[in-house]
Amino acid sequence: MDGFLFIFFIVSSVLLSATSEASKCSINGFPLLVRNISELEQDNYGRAGLSHITIAGSVMHGMKEVEVWHQTFAPGSRTPIHRHSCEEVFVVLRGTGTVYLSPSSHLKHPGTPQEFSIFSNSTFIIPVNDVHQVWNTNDHEDLQMLVIISRPPVKVRI
């Protein structure tokens, strides 16, 4: 259920609100080139503890090569263990947490996931197709991140 909801969230993240957002966020619609992130629509796509904002999206803004998201994970919330065939870069804006990464995920028997602490003003890159999970392991603080992916919209495999 958890995994299903996540797939649903990722694949349709820019689709659900595309109609209502398209006009007010269009990059072709001067004078609205510059947008205040704190005024953009948030959604959790049925995933408790998540707040997702599409800063630059394929459907909403016509992006063809990159997407940029602003995501906030409440204490204890996390992504499922998943992979996708795109490049992904994280920039942690606030909070702390843990990222789990299974190197050599393309092999039949990938290695044991390795665990890394993430923190405000840190960054990490998830290699294409490597299995990973991001987890707000802090009991008190939100974990807020910018997420950059290539080849939008992302297709996730759990």
Place this chain on the structure above:
Amino acid sequence: MDGFLFIFFIVSSVLLSATSEASKCSINGFPLLVRNISELEQDNYGRAGLSHITIAGSVMHGMKEVEVWHQTFAPGSRTPIHRHSCEEVFVVLRGTGTVYLSPSSHLKHPGTPQEFSIFSNSTFIIPVNDVHQVWNTNDHEDLQMLVIISRPPVKVRI
């Protein structure tokens, strides 16, 4: 001169320090997956008022589809008027400034550049090939931004 330096800076932004940075920033080099942005090497590539950090780069980290930079412009400093055939997304982390964008730059006689205020926690997208310029028009504060581009390394036309 200004333009030349900017081309030099952009095209070689990840090349200059690649050798020394490669080992300590490699995404394949566990356990250094997570990096503290404030400890990453900064450079200005001969451009006064600029501080550039490559968060995820093509040479330094093997990125093939996206690059992510952290750039700080001192008061009064700016990019030249330029264009490039990649998608570009800005996220303003701190400060204020102005972005100039010439819509329909692909036409022989593009329209007059339009001017937009940018501010902390704002975002904007530069369409592929549209002529633009980012300027820290604030006399007192730095302008700090995350810059995301596709198709690295960027090839700039002034």
